[in-house]
Amino acid sequence: MLLITCPHCGPRDEVEFHYGGQAHVAYPEDPQALDDAAWAHFLFYRDNPAGAFAERWQHSAGCRKWFDVVRDTVTYEFLTPEGGSR
Amino acid sequence: MTSRRLGIDRSPGYGVDRDAEHSFTLDGEAHTGLSGDTVASAMVAAGELPCGPSLYLGRARGIMGAGVEEPNALLHVEPRSPGHAAESMLPATTVELVDGLRASWLQGLGRLDETPDGALYDHTRVHTDVLVVGAGPAGIAAASQAAASGARTMLLDEQPAPGGSLLSSRGERIESTDAVAWARRTVDDARTAAEFTYLPRTTAVGSYDANYVVAVENRTDHLPASERPGVSRQRVWHIRAAEVILAAGAHERPLMFADDDRPGIMLAEAVRTYLNRYAALAGEQIVVATTNDSVYSLLEDLAEAGAPPVAVVDSRPEATPRAAAVLEATGVRGIFDAVVTGSDGDGDAGRLTAVTVHRLDRDDVPVGSVETLSADLLAVSGGHSPVVHLHSQRQGGIAWDDVLAAFVPSAPVARQQTVGAMAGTWSLSRALRTGAEAGRRAAEACGFRAEGADSPSDSPQTRDPLADGPRADLDYGPVRALWLIGAPDAQDPAEWSTHFVDMQRDQTVADALRAVGAGMRSVEHVKRYTSISTANDQGRTSAVNTVGLLATVLGAGHPGQVGTTTYRAPYTPVPFAALAGRRRGELFEPARITNIHSWHADHGAVFEDVGQWKRPRYYPRTGEDMETAVLRECAAARGSVGFQDVSTLGKIEIRGTDTGRLLDRIYTGVFSKLRVGRGRYGLMCTPDGMIFDDGVTLRIADDRYLMTTTTGGAATVLDWLEEWHQTEWPELDVAFTSVTEQWSTVAVVGPKSREVISRIAPELDVSNEAFGFMAFRETTLRNGVPARICRVSFSGELAFEVNVANFCGLATWELIAEAGAPFDITPYGTEAMHVLRAEKGLIIVGQDTDGTVTPQDAGMGWAVSTTEDFIGRRSHSRPDTARQDRKHLVGVLPADGRTLLPEGAQLVGAQTPITPEEGPVPMLGHVTSSYRSAALGRPFGLAMVWDGRNRIGEVVRSPVDGRLVDVELTSPVHFDPEGTRRDG
């Protein structure tokens, strides 16, 4: 049960959150302009580091806000515990 | 057998009440014990050490430990209270005696009770500043300091009383008083602090990220059987602690020698525990075998109890000062540079009768002539292993300390400290000092200052044992660890097949060596090859011994170079039922109900689980089966009027000047151009282009929409909207609020629905001209309830949806029932709803679609914008997605007009031979929905079929119950394709 610091509500148990995978993956400005390979990379390819990972969480049982954090995927330690609100 | 229970003159008996006797039966035989006894201590006091035989080899075994380390003595325990289930398998050393207890020995295999377990279990979630695990001297000292500071402090301990190792001691004094009394008093004093919680009989079993510790409390098993309504038998504590102090103690290791498993061979610390805590003398002719000084306290205690050992066999070359002093004081014979190499026993129970002793040469090899000592008890100490489990579970480092001959914590865990024997501190005074310091430090870290602590404590965390200077304070003296003790009659360790390493798994040195011989070098491999350390004692007596013998065999410098296997939660076994807690029966998971639920139940509805919701599936009348009831309900809706509780549909209010723009991206269709006062059906796709939800959205005002979603999709869609808005398009002026439960909604469906609506909403002009399809109106119902009425239809019939404030749902339902009575208005459930919509070829997301279906596949290209760049659009032009011969939604009609195709039935070509034994049979698709139809007078269905739209008219086949049924592919719209009924 991770302890995740919601930037708005403070530290809460993991079960209150919904995981959102890699952060900072923007929806393409003009999807129609992408070729199939580029679109496939947007749809399906995400970073998967063993170590520091910028990722998204939503405080789904609380304020329902999405936020980004950097977490170590090996130690599970939050490296930016305060989170950055989006 | 004579009683081995000692009087107060011979033993303090800290843990038992000599005046309170309990009767119990073991394997059907009557026994007595004292209040405070475990089953094991009662049997030791009765002079009966043997327990059940060993798992595979059937060797006689006896009680070997006094706590959770016990590998041999396993019990099946009959229910202790009415309605409880029997205990499958528990160490006898952990079962507290209660009057009337009935138990039997097990042979390594547990037995599950088929009786439903009526006992209660619960969970609690608490937060604390400081959590101390273990109420031994170090833990008590820590907790007492933390509590005195005002910090919220919790102290957990597996035993019924505080004291830890002190409960096994005798004559120990702390602060000029008896140590056990000190422990009790200190904990009692701390309990006067408002923020202190002491939990006895509570074992911390798991330690997780961010100081989340899971502990299990035994609450009632030690109490007389009684009805205790609402009181849980066991409670699982979920503790989030700012600071954790682990003071979990250490376990003694046995020695591995030939026939080291006889009843009568017992850990020295266990012998001492039985003696001092339970006033039970485990033997009369006692030999002690050791590699360290810890046993000399036992020697003193035995002497004081009037039962001095015959001899102590000590591996070390000469007596340490401590050993020498004790031997002199007690007159016990010390045999140094020596080792017990074997044992003898007799009788069926194989109780120990003698041990053989050899001298050791410099390479730990037994040499010289054998000496045989008669003995009925051999107390062994092969060293001590700190209970590093909870530390290690948090990835805290451990390292081999060659001086202590133990794996000890070497690298700290953030916001955790380890103290006492667990940190390799055998010395009482040092444990007390470091414990108190740890308690102060933890409190300070939480912003609390202990009284009398004049300066902030320094902050050494876990020390590096290898760098820790002179070790003058080591109470256990130097250790001469012995991992391979030669057998008198076999030189090759590979033949040592009675040197038991893991008693519970019946695994020996020979077994471990066999693994090495097979090519295995990793302790993980040896563990798996042999199963050593995998039993429910979690290898407490075997794991480090295995590492030690591997290190010796492999020529590793010391056990640290072999390393341990990973320590895994739980520390001690936890009943499944305790972990389930209250999540059983009606509390297993919420059943969501609508405001109208009671009416449905009262009218005999059969319910269907849709997500967490309970929805009426159909309402059988007396004598009706589902088929009859559903045909009747459908006929009513098509012939006159029916009504359905559709309150479960998701509803989301959306407001903002950019709402239309947002919806154009979220839905495949265009919503920005929807007129105020009207609704429109929409489909949502994932970025991958697949349908994931649908529903009708109303435009209430220029900047205000009300979206409806599927029942199961409500939460997902709201999250979806928030996610896109918050993370991709925060610039859009939109806001969302779930109003699913703000509204109760009743669908009124059928040719007579307009008349029903006109009766309940007299102020409303319900004519088709004034109130067209997909329009909605606000009005006040005849009974004064405000309502929003929409003309939407999921059946092809003239239909209305009446929305009222949630808490008016039942009254409104009843109003509709009354107004519809002249038309024989009929309540219908999800099954009839499914039939009615399928007759019209309308999909149910999640039934007719499965996450691989695009709008085009579903024949809903009409709902897809060709101009707006909605989510998923780009995916529709990928090579595979753009194919024209993908699976399409079609209708299916069994050619015989009678057969009801099972939903899920596969379809194959008419000419395709059905010979799966010769290889896969090509399939055309499958039936997604299938029903009997009152309107069509025949069964029908929907299907997803490869290139289906271009096969309409084709007859294919479906295997049904072992035969092949001809099935005609048709348009998905089976009923009223012209849509003549929609407007009544």
Place this chain on the structure above:
Amino acid sequence: MAEMLPPHPDFLWRNPEPKSSYDVVIVGGGGHGLATAYYLASRYGITDVAVLEKGWLAGGNMARNTAIIRSNYLWDESAAIYEKSLKLWEELPAELDYDFLFSQRGVLNLAHTLQDVRDSRRRVGANHLNGVDAEFLEPLQVREICPIISIDDMIRYPVMGATYQPRAGIAKHDHVAWALARRCDEMGVDIIQNCEVTGFDKDGDRVVGVETARGRISTETVGLAVAGRSSQAAALAGVRLPIQSHPLQALVSELFEPVHPTVVMSNHVHVYVSQAHKGELVMGAGVDSYNGFGQRGGFHVIEDQMAAAVELFPIFARAHLIRTWGGIVDTTPDASPIISPTEVDGLYVNCGWGTGGFKGTPASGLTFAHTIATGAPHPLNAPFVLERFETGHLIDEHGAAAVAH
């Protein structure tokens, strides 16, 4: 007295020093890597093979899974490869001359909702036509197969039926790995433990060697089979994979007299359970939500499955959890594996088996060996190449509501 498991062979494998070059290097000494080496040697005659393992052999997911074997998958492509796998399982004990306790005790996949029932019937129908043994059972039939399961109507999610695959079952996972390793070793394959691959040498777009903790090894053909490290290992060669790694936990109880004769899986309430040969209950559930390489997950996931287990199997109330652990599963967007060439010549990847890799071990090894030996996919893994993510021709096993694991 309980019966001991059959003894292991006296000798399993050598512990050789790595040579300076091999025809083929398999990275990853887990089940899939060993099976690949085994089939390369036994079916394709390629024996100059090194299997490089960074830790101890079969110490990753092979040591951590719940050992369920079945082939009752929905989609044709999945059914084909998993059914091939099951047929190989049926041959392997004799072929490897090692009793790894493959027990075809059947697997029940429970249905708890009407949609579960539809999906189950659909899958059974497809299985029949694909030559996979399967049947749909009504609740009473479920109880005949597994008498301890509760089919009480009053529980929150009553059992509404199940699919049953009689040929499915379990095996002893460690033993499978050792059986493969022993044969590989006998055929001359070098199994090299404690040999982490730290980089790839490339000549243009071709792989020409691997850098390891024990020195450089020349090779022009490399197969990656490193579940739990797939993204990292591929990245060393500059290859990006559509993989996300998650913790997956499992657990066991103490040993019991036999009570549970089959394997039961319930996706709806998230639990699956069998009773292994020694007598312990072996259980698992779903993955933890977040990316993680820590080989551990959240305790709430364990508690959830305990609640489900006690609800479904009231007799388990007083069974005890004695050990939990976690693996790292590499998940793909469509919950189907990737067995594929890559953009780097000579580099092949076998990954993304999610929670279901154990059962796929033999077919994974066979098709990967084929792909490596011939440079082109075997018909069975042709659908499972990386191109599918561009064309959109996914094999979407979660979309199909098929059962995980």
Place this chain on the structure above:
Amino acid sequence: MTADQTTADQASAPPADLRRSPAAHLTEQMRAGDVDGPRGVRLREIPFAVQLGIRAEPGAPSGRAAAEAWGVGLPAGPRAGETVTGDPEGRHVIWISPDEFLAVEPSGLAGLIDVRGIEGALDGMPGQIVDLSGNRTILELTGPSARSVLEKGCHVDLHPRAFPAGAAASTLLGPVQAIVHRTREDVFRILPRASFADYTVRWLLDGMAEFAGEELIR
């Protein structure tokens, strides 16, 4: 007449005897579950409270307009140590997120509150005010053991230092999402959504049962 103009009276009070609150069917069980004394705990439903969902930022004009219309300022949030404003027995506002609030009037004076007028307060501004009076119900758990009952499944720290009277949080209670509002030291209001009220009451009653008996001595 456009739909815009007819935007309803739906929030004005319907006839009282036609309303049925989400936990009404459990009234008897709640009464029977009451425990008196030093370990006491009682559960009751506060039905038909007026509740408005507000989506607006406190500092923005829409936030000010919403606060003015309701008559109570919007709380600044947990970071500022303010999660509830106003009088818990009268009009108050519970913080949900930086731009989401729940305005509550527990006394059931629905007819006296101009919900429509308040909803209109944001005309011409972004944000949202929505009548949510039926969306959640209010369960009130009172007594010395109330905190212990909640701790059987509440994920937030309910210690008075962390969660004093006057605090509220959106969290999980067992498996149910709920707002927990501590109005006094031993009075907690739990606001589950209406469909979860039945389960939540049963869950609470089950958790209360042990307090009717004697305390187990540790």
